[in-house]
Amino acid sequence: MSSGPPPGLQIVDATTPAVLVLPGTVTRDEVPRLCDEVRAQLEGTGGGVVVCDVAGIGPPGLGVIDVLARLQLAAGRAGGRIRLRDPDPALRALLGLVGLAFDVEGEAEEGEPAGGVEEAVEPGDPAL
Template structure:
């Protein structure tokens, strides 16, 4: 565990929480990714909650986006996901702008829209 990623485990039914406080430096990112992988392995849960309410003063920037993208990638490689707690509206807008869809605690998970796939049909039959 590193200084920015204070985490706590309440019980097996409650997802583990990583509290991200203050601006996170690039040097801290690999340790936070390790924390996410470890929490997923230890708890067996499908998600780790990342409390991003204290990520830093001022508007969020690309460093926050990079951090969250790396945490999500680490979680997915470990068979899980991250879920955001208390994201600033500006952070949510920035994440949408760059196309990073992360689940937010308390919201229904968004799914990718289904692709328009047509099945092969016999001549004379309408496409489905």
């Protein structure tokens, strides 16, 4: 006899990053609270990652860049980093223009090969 999965939340291991969802508009008054949240989520992780969901922030501007830079700084001081989730192409372009680099969820990290891509094929290698 088999039984279904146990009720409740699925098991999450320690490597699952915390997620911080940014609301549509972030005011300067909210930035210290958001930085505190990032530091709290990284506390005791020793170099962890906080995923920052930016899908709902609307059209990017320098205010958004300021918020993300401050969150990245807070994460760095806590020994971690920020990874963006669902950034708008305009936001990515603006980040590039101001010289800020963020990891983006779903992309290969620097120095890490892209998934499913074979770097070289030798003649006579068997097909997988």
